[in-house]
Amino acid sequence: MSELEELLRDEWGRLLALLVARYRRLDLAEEGLADAFEAAARTWPTQGAPDNGAAWLLTAARRRILDRLRSEEVLVRRMPLLAVDADLTERAQRVMAYAGEPVADERLRLVLLCAHPTLSREVAAALTLRLVLGVTTADVARLFLQSVPTMAARLTRARKKLAGSRFEVPDGDELAERVGVVADVAYLAFTAGYAPGSGPDVVRAELAGEAIRLARVLRSILPPSYDASDLDALLALMLLQHSRRDARVHDGELVLLPDQDRDRWHHDEITEALELLRPLATAPATPYLLQALIAAEHAIAPAAAGTAWDRIVARYDELVAVADSPVVRLNRAVAVAEARGPRAGLAAMEEVALRGHRLPAARAELLARAGDTDAARQSFDAAIALCENEAEAAFLGRRRASLG
Incomplete structure (x- = not known):
């Protein structure tokens, strides 16, 4: 460089x-x-x-x-x-x-300005990458799967919305709320990197890396008196997920967690994440912390077969209690299937209502494991029809073909 x-x-x-x-x-x-x-x-x-x-x-x-x-x-x-x-x-x-x-105060003001409540989360994420991290408009457009003119127009509108706003560090609850928005923005950008909704990419690790850099910048410029425990949990969560980036893809094809080569994981990032989580053992159970603890279970398991799935199910039960959502319930159902068998996982999926391809794809995998091949084929077909990501659709097609 x-x-x-x-x-x-x-x-x-x-x-x-x-x-x-x-x-x-x-x-x-x-x-x-x-x-x-x-x-x-x-x-x-x-x-x-x-x-x-x-x-x-x-x-x-x-x-x-x-x-x-x-x-x-x-x-x-x-x-x-x-x-x-x-x-x-x-x-x-x-x-x-x-x-x-x-000039830590000035940079914190800029970060919090980009998290202004008049902006949507996605626009705030794009504006933060552009203004705080210096990512070019062309790269921001590529990361969010937008054309350059479209992204440039969105960023221009966002700047105009902020005209007349206060360039300040708010106090108390308002500061916590703004920092929470920045954390959500970072996680939104990170998720966009690891779950591309469309296009040919399996993952876009560079966007996830920029999200981690944003979390690091925010941690470095917050006042010492600010309780950054939830931000530490978010950074740990992202590091644990990001540490597997090189093992997620092989020859351009998606590799699921149980099949990944753990030697290709970035163990220095796992170590850093676990160090961040250690002081949070008695912290309140927030969504970021619970997700980080779930990711840590995968990281500390000696092998995929040694994963403590019962502990993961218990963490998901806690997560449902504090941040219930269809995605959380779907992930819990998958964990239930690993801990108690595919039929138990399918029963847990009965209460999940989620648009898109991920629910029928997960159901197809469990149906195949349960021996219901015809139903698995139908569920794979439904998932492929709904999937707009080319790499994922190809993966689902291969999984369907493997049923014979």
Whole structure:
């Protein structure tokens, strides 16, 4: 990774937060910083990178913003600006002059602004990837299976919705609510990476990786007094799932958990996740924590045959009590089948009402294990007809063909 790529990855959100605090406009700050990175990409290879790349980029972005402001002076008077406290604006100006002070507060403000309640979860996720992590609009579009013009338009509308909002760190319950939205946004992006609704990809691990990076950024900039236990549980959950990314696919085909090569799992990420979960043993049972504990059971099992399915069923019973949903009940039914046999799993599925292909696909697997081949074929046919992901549909077709 080149120095400029490292700066884009590590400093984009910090520099953008400073520019937003100083000039109070998302569009100007983003365009100015993007122009600065573009200028760096043109000049650094021939002239050499400066000693302080972040300061160079901040200065270049500031000049471009000032040029833009002078050229649209009339428009600026009618443009609603973000509400930024005077002391924050002054501090941002001072940091921009010296480019050496830490700016955790400003970056947290940017993260929380992207989680504004006027935005839908999916739009908030896309805007957060773009503004906080510096993911290009083209890459955001690809990650969310949208065309570039469509995603660009959605991001533009989101920025306009935020015009006039407060660039601040709220207190108490409001802070907890906003952080909860950011956590949900990260998990939404992560889930989109591991459950592509359509297209040819089995998984999109790069989107899941960006979601994990967002969770890490949020943890690093929250005030020390903030109880981040649920965020730790979310990070552990994502790390445990992400650790299996290289084993999920073989020769372009989906590989289910029992058939995965555990030597290809990223055991350093599993270790990190388990360390995050250890202090949460007595924490309240939240949805993220319970899901992380379920994922941990798979990670610590010596082999697929040694998985403690009775403990997993008990965790799912807890999860149903705190966050009941058709997906949770379907996953519980699968765990019941592993612990007590396919007929018990099929009985548990009777209470599940879930649109899409996942329910008939799971039912088909259990029917096949129970020896009801004709019913399994019919359920596989129903799942294939509903499945829009090409790789999953091909996998289901192979499973159906294996019935003979």
